[in-house]
Amino acid sequence: KQILDFKPYTPGLTLEDIREEYGVERVIKLASNENPLGVSPVVQKVLGQKAAEVFRYPQNHSPRLAAALAERLGVEPDMVVVGNGSDEIIDMLYRVVAEPGRDNVVCYEHSFSMYRMCAKLCGVEYREIPREHGLGLPMEHLARAADEHTALVFLTSPDNPTGLAATADEIAKLSRALPEGALLVVDGAYAEFAEPQDIYEAAPRLAELDNLVLLRTFSKAYGLAGMRLGYGIMPAWLASYLRRARIPFTVNLPAEAAGLAALEDEVFLSETLRVVCEGRDYLGRELAALGCEVTPSQANFLMFRPPSDATVFFEGMLRRGIIVRHLKSFGLPDHIRVNMGTESENRAFVSACRELL
Ligand code: PMP
Secondary structure, eight states: HHHHHHOOOOOOOOOOHHHHOOSSSSSSOSSSSSOOOOOOHHHHHHHHHHGGTTSSSSOTTTTTHHHHHHHHHHSOOOOOOHEEEHHHHHHHHHHOOTTTTTEEEEEESOHEEEEEEEHHHHHEEEEEEEOOGGGOHHHHHHHHHHHHTEEEEEEEEEEEOOOOOOOOOHHHHHHSOOOOOOOOEEEEEGGGGOOOGGGGGGGHHHHHOTTTTEESSSSSSSSSSGEEEEEEEHHHHHHHHHHHSOOTTSSSHHHHHHHHHHHOOOOHHHHHHHHHHHHHHHHHHHHHHHHOOOOOOOOSEEEESSSSSSHHHHHHHHHHEOOOOEEGGTOTTOOOOEEEEHHHHHHHHHHHHHOOO
């Protein structure tokens, strides 16, 4: 009965869905915040080589990747947990620290659906507090909603779907204001796209704040969404709990190799950041000129409110072979989220906007 009542995760529409339904040849997908440049050529080469090794099990817990990440981040390897996407780290956190029927988790409305979904699946109360006026991050109110049974407090920064980011001071203040035992999970899935970068440096943050968990992913800036690779940086005691409780081998052998290669390919990362930042400025300007209310973004997407009906806008885009995200699924039926594509995809999106608005 509980499973029948459960609302599963709804992924964005796929290229195949749109090709079939609308009969369009060229489909442009700007709905799932994927990398506009595709997969790094360095990673592709490594993946080809790894094909011959997949008869072997991977090393459990991806120790080589955890060590490489730790070195870059300036933390100990036992503070890094590599997962099947950061989704898996979120799931593990719930299963390890939140006690069903007793504990609660705090987040705010219009946020990433996994936090709510895991709460439901784990039988944990989910406290969803209102956002600030203008859909801002309700930093002050998060701490007030937490109590002695709060296991996790989620903050997405840069935030999905608004693109707004918290400051280092705000995060530190929130961490210190939480009751004893509550962990602050800062989901930085889009951290690479933010300015300034220093607030995402793990080592000083974790040294200063002992209840902090940072989540990162290879799905966005590193172009590996389909490999399913993410990681959490957290106090060593917590990381050891996660490693103890996890299902073996959830990160497969090619995924670990792809992650290691992606970290080395700095050219691909910097080109990604250039294309995304230029695209963000361009789309922000054009959408505002067309009368859209655009939220300033630190991520690889923009949230906006079109001057006319968002459902009509969304469907008009689909008919033109462009998939964006209608934020109805986030409880924001008047808003649209679009991620930055290549220059030519961005131009195609803007010309479709001009026709529709
Ligand atoms: N957190 C946020 C805020 C996200 O938007 C996403 C991707 N949709 C994730 C986590 C999950 O990322 P991953 O692909 O690493 O599981």
